[in-house]
Amino acid sequence: MAVLRVRVVAPDRVVYQGESSSVVAPAWDGKVGILPDHAPIIILLGVGELDVDLPGNGSHRFHIAGGVMKVLDNQVTVLTEYAGDQPLVPELIPAGARIHEEDLLEHTSPGNPFA
Amino acid sequence: MANAREVKRRIKSVENTRQITRTMELVATSKLKKATDRVHAAKPYGDALTEIVRSLYAPAFAEQFPLLRRPDGTKRAAVLLLTANRGLAGGFNANLIKEARRGLDELRGQGIDTELHIAGRKGIAYFRFRGEPISGQWTDIGDVPTSDDAERLVGGLRDRFAEGDLDAVYLVSSEFVSAMSTPPATTKVLPIEPDNAEQSAEGFILSPAPGFILERMLPSYVRNVVFTALVENAAAEQGQRRTAMKNATDNAGEVLEHLTRTYNRARQAQITQEIAEIVGGAAALE
Numbered sequence: 001m002a003v004l005r006v007r008v009v010a011p012d013r014v015v016y017q018g019e020s021s022s023v024v025a026p027a028w029d030g031k032v033g034i035l036p037d038h039a040p041i042i043i044l045l046g047v048g049e050l051d052v053d054l055p056g057n058g059s060h061r062f063h064i065a066g067g068v069m070k071v072l073d074n075q076v077t078v079l080t081e082y083a084g085d086q087p088l089v090p091e092l093i094p095a096g097a098r099i100h101e102e103d104l105l106e107h108t109s110p111g112n113p114f115a
Numbered sequence: 116m117a118n119a120r121e122v123k124r125r126i127k128s129v130e131n132t133r134q135i136t137r138t139m140e141l142v143a144t145s146k147l148k149k150a151t152d153r154v155h156a157a158k159p160y161g162d163a164l165t166e167i168v169r170s171l172y173a174p175a176f177a178e179q180f181p182l183l184r185r186p187d188g189t190k191r192a193a194v195l196l197l198t199a200n201r202g203l204a205g206g207f208n209a210n211l212i213k214e215a216r217r218g219l220d221e222l223r224g225q226g227i228d229t230e231l232h233i234a235g236r237k238g239i240a241y242f243r244f245r246g247e248p249i250s251g252q253w254t255d256i257g258d259v260p261t262s263d264d265a266e267r268l269v270g271g272l273r274d275r276f277a278e279g280d281l282d283a284v285y286l287v288s289s290e291f292v293s294a295m296s297t298p299p300a301t302t303k304v305l306p307i308e309p310d311n312a313e314q315s316a317e318g319f320i321l322s323p324a325p326g327f328i329l330e331r332m333l334p335s336y337v338r339n340v341v342f343t344a345l346v347e348n349a350a351a352e353q354g355q356r357r358t359a360m361k362n363a364t365d366n367a368g369e370v371l372e373h374l375t376r377t378y379n380r381a382r383q384a385q386i387t388q389e390i391a392e393i394v395g396g397a398a399a400l401e
Contacts, residue, residue: 009163011262011342013156028323041320042167044328068167068332072319079163081262081335094266 002036006052006076008062008083015083016052016060023076024051025069032069040072045080047093063087066094119381126374133367139203140360143353146258147294150350153259154291157346161339168307168336171325179326181277182333185306191228192283193250193272194218195304197344198235199352200254205359207289207297207352208237214299215287222285234268234345258349265342269304273337276305288344289351295358297351304340307333 006023008016023034026048034041045067053059065088067080081094177183196215198208215231215238222229232251233239239252251271256264275281284305289297321328 007159009160011157011160011339012153012346014159032322039320040318041322042171042328043320043322044331066331067335068328070163070167070319077163079160079167 002074003055004034004036004074004076006078008050008052008064008078008080010080010083015062018052018060019055020052020076021055022053023078024049024053025078026050026064027069034069034071034076036074038071038074042068042070044068045078047088047098049087050078050080050083061085066098119378119385122374122378122381126371126378129367129370129374133364133371136360136363136367140357140364143357143360147350147353147357150258150346150353151291151294153346154350157343161343164332164336164339168329168332170319171321171329171332173325176326176329180330180333181279182273182305182337183307183329184277184279186279186282189222189225189227189282191230191281192222192285193230193232193275193281194222194285194287195232195268195272195341196234196238197286197288197348198233198238199348200236200256202237203359204352204356205362207355207359208235208241210299211287211289212238212241214301218285218287218301227283232268232272256345258353260342260345260349262338262342265338265345268345269338269341273305273334281305286341286344288348289355291347291350291354294350294354297354302340302344304337307336 004020004023006016006018006020007014021036025032025034025043026046028044028046031048032043045064047065048063050062050064051059052062062083063086064078064080065082067078069079070077082088082092172183177185194215196211198211202208219229219231230250231242231247233242233249234253234256236254239249239254242249251268253264253268256268269284272281272284276284283303286302286304287299288302290300291297
């Protein structure tokens with residue numbers, strides 16, 4: 001089976017780079033799972049845990065805040081304002097990373113999750 | 116002929132200077148190495164973010180987002196100048212200041228009301244001395260600039276651009292081509308002018324709509340332009356300082372060589388004179 005090549009990139013460095021069997025990311029409107037051969041997608045991220053499952057056993061967990069994830073040809077790029085082992089204290093979460101309820105209501109429609 | 120003791124004293128003094136400049140050169144070399152690593156480490160984020168912003172951008176968004184607005188004609192502009200807090204870095208600060216002055220003159224020559232914001236003690240000291248009003252100043256950006264530093268610098272300008280208070284924001288900083296080549300450059304930060312994307316977002320599932328993603332990414336994009344410049348500027352500063360201190364060390368070496376020769380000649384002259392006196396004295400006794 002194909003594997004995902006994952007890159008987690010923060011403004012000052014590449015936090016993680018490696019292969020993965022599946023990725024679960026905190027998208028702006030809830031968690032999103034990516035498996036190999038996923039359709040190309042660009043999705044806005046919120047604040048939460050990013051889980052990168054390794055082929056075989058084990059996984060990496062990062063706490064991230066904001067940014068965007070792009071998936072193309074099994075290449076997963078997570079661009080985020082912050083990525084670390086510890087969750088950010090709420091005061092330090094960049095304003096741009098927060099998703100507000102109004103945004104969710106405005107940008108989601110029940111019929112089409114990607115609208 | 117110079118007094119031998121006098122020359123000896125100068126040799127000591129130049130040796131001390133050389134010792135100091137050599138140490139500073141070594142310090143700058145090690146800082147340069149780390150700063151260069153940071154320049155490379157910051158590149159993937161900038162590249163990926165630029166690519167995404169470009170692929171999502173469509174000219175139609177210009178009316179929808181304040182940050183993408185295209186002002187008709189520029190009335191008010193801001194220049195953000197990045198300099199160092201410390202000197203002894205060759206022409207580093209002077210070149211940046213010259214570039215900023217050129218930019219200011221050019222903008223004001225066009226009748227644009229231009230304000231100046233400066234990071235770094237050297238730039239602030241220069242423009243304060245010239246009596247130039249400084250609209251914003253920061254002296255607390257260290258050798259390891261962070262994304263938050265960039266946000267502090269550009270956040271206010273970005274908001275004012277979005278509100279329509281400013282029509283353009285320029286950034287003056289050193290481009291880090293290599294440790295030896297760090298030309299000062301002016302970058303237009305706002306309005307954002309994304310080049311045509313090589314790869315458009317067509318064929319991608321976009322969640323949420325591209326406009327909303329873009330709205331969230333644009334502030335980061337602007338901040339990251341400044342962050343990249345801060346990181347490059349820090350590396351350029353160390354590169355320039357290393358070169359300057361290497362030259363100073365080499366020059367001190369040359370001066371030492373010259374002084375040593377003068378000292379030897381003075382000493383020899385003294386010895387010759389003493390022998391002549393002894394010989395003269397002996398001859399007088401005969």
